[in-house]
Amino acid sequence: MTHYLLSVYQPDGPAPPDVDLTQIRKDLDALNDEVKAAGAWVFGGGLHAPTTATVLRSSSGEVVITDGPYTEGKEHLGGFTVISAPDLDAALEWARRFAHIIAPLPIEVRPFADVR
Amino acid sequence: MPDQPAVTAVEIERVFTAEYGRAVSVLVRVFGDIDIAEEAVQDAFTAAVDRWPAAGLPPSPAGWIITTARNRAIDRLRREASRDDRQAEAALLHARDEPAPEGPVRDDRLRLIFTCCHPALGTAAQVALTLRLLGGLTTAEIARAFLVPEATMAQRLVRAKGKIRDAKVPYRVPYEADLPDRLRAVLAVVYLIFNEGYTASSGETLVREDLCAEAIRLGRLLAELMPDEPEVLGLLALMLLIESRRPSRSTADGDLVLLADQDRALWDRDLIAEGQALVRACLRRNQPGAYQIQAAINAVHSDAPNAAATDWRQILTLYNQLLAVAPSPVAALHRAVAVAEVHGPAPALDAIEGLDLGNYRLFHSIRADLLRRLGRTTEAAAAYEAAIALTGNAAERAFLERSRAALG
Numbered sequence: 001m002t003h004y005l006l007s008v009y010q011p012d013g014p015a016p017p018d019v020d021l022t023q024i025r026k027d028l029d030a031l032n033d034e035v036k037a038a039g040a041w042v043f044g045g046g047l048h049a050p051t052t053a054t055v056l057r058s059s060s061g062e063v064v065i066t067d068g069p070y071t072e073g074k075e076h077l078g079g080f081t082v083i084s085a086p087d088l089d090a091a092l093e094w095a096r097r098f099a100h101i102i103a104p105l106p107i108e109v110r111p112f113a114d115v116r
Numbered sequence: 117m118p119d120q121p122a123v124t125a126v127e128i129e130r131v132f133t134a135e136y137g138r139a140v141s142v143l144v145r146v147f148g149d150i151d152i153a154e155e156a157v158q159d160a161f162t163a164a165v166d167r168w169p170a171a172g173l174p175p176s177p178a179g180w181i182i183t184t185a186r187n188r189a190i191d192r193l194r195r196e197a198s199r200d201d202r203q204a205e206a207a208l209l210h211a212r213d214e215p216a217p218e219g220p221v222r223d224d225r226l227r228l229i230f231t232c233c234h235p236a237l238g239t240a241a242q243v244a245l246t247l248r249l250l251g252g253l254t255t256a257e258i259a260r261a262f263l264v265p266e267a268t269m270a271q272r273l274v275r276a277k278g279k280i281r282d283a284k285v286p287y288r289v290p291y292e293a294d295l296p297d298r299l300r301a302v303l304a305v306v307y308l309i310f311n312e313g314y315t316a317s318s319g320e321t322l323v324r325e326d327l328c329a330e331a332i333r334l335g336r337l338l339a340e341l342m343p344d345e346p347e348v349l350g351l352l353a354l355m356l357l358i359e360s361r362r363p364s365r366s367t368a369d370g371d372l373v374l375l376a377d378q379d380r381a382l383w384d385r386d387l388i389a390e391g392q393a394l395v396r397a398c399l400r401r402n403q404p405g406a407y408q409i410q411a412a413i414n415a416v417h418s419d420a421p422n423a424a425a426t427d428w429r430q431i432l433t434l435y436n437q438l439l440a441v442a443p444s445p446v447a448a449l450h451r452a453v454a455v456a457e458v459h460g461p462a463p464a465l466d467a468i469e470g471l472d473l474g475n476y477r478l479f480h481s482i483r484a485d486l487l488r489r490l491g492r493t494t495e496a497a498a499a500y501e502a503a504i505a506l507t508g509n510a511a512e513r514a515f516l517e518r519s520r521a522a523l524g
Contacts, residue, residue: 002283002284004283086284087284087285087286088234088236088283088284088285088286089285089286089290089294092236109283110283111282111283111284113282
């Protein structure tokens, strides 16, 4: 089994007014329950806004703490799920279902190194 | 050994071309690792070059290559595993747990094609992997064919194989539900290789014949492996019929000759007969698809003893079908050529004016020809200019420049 990171990138700022966040939340909960029931769920969740992030960096023994996020861009990591799957096709099948729920936002699938 | 026929380098080369993909696909299944499989097969062919000239060709060259590759790889992996090489250990475990090949071995090549053309890989990577692993082309050959530096192509292959390994792109024929989409991707890769060879998008000669030959070889392989998929047969027929006209498609000086002006005596009758037989077999199945219809269109051209005898009404009907099955601006553009023959250039021009094909060189050259036939010379010249600006192929550019000059 390989672990895959399924991450959702979204534009900065509030969601457009025509997006029904309550419905999306509900659909995501339902799909996450399905992932769990299938034994494929490892960990996951939605993140607070990037303005809540804090960045630490160690330099010559001193840790400097700064207000985040680490990278400023037009998009940020909105949330992620880690799943366990036998191969990429199985992971893509779950990702496909997430993609339908969060459309038109994309979802990125990436394998973890060395997880058994 | 008395009377043992000597095996020449040419014969070994022929076995290599014919059997490389089969051997690699079996060894990928055995070891679960593409790099190990490639290296093993390479080793076995090196051994063949040493042994065969003296010992003669074995009864089953492919079987000899596969067995030798497997045994040598296991020996080498054992040595490496004893030095704590984890990749070697994993490959050995995989080989031990792998059940003896059940069913026809040909399934391995099908698995490998679907792995190479997996949608998680970019098109350029799919093409390169397919040519490398199934065609046995060297990285240098693929790089030359696609006019990229060898280091770039090597990097592309390494990255693609790394993704297959790390993201665990599966090594299997897709499940029934995914098959239509996945097969479309495979056929698209083969046709792309063919097209790249046929009208090389850049470079100094019109045809890079080895790419066409390789695409047809892959097409034949797919037709052998998936004889019940009509689009597989359609693609093979399409390639054969287009290829049949290659001898007449350019002059001795490398100049492009249009279909209407080609010397049809030069067309390859065997390829036409094979292509047309496939088209007829497709028609009997009656599950039309884009490749089959395009093959049928080419079959109509092949039927005509001269350009004037072309059954353009039949071709227009087929284009209407093509647009119903697989609507696309490019198909609409080609349909307009048939419209011009049946109904005249004015309705044809009307049919293409709205198409969003400003970056497609054929759009401009077809439009230029229609404008020329309508006597709109200034606009035709501008359209030829647009086409010339978009073509990187020397023969095609020369043809377009001649056409523009002929406007007077």
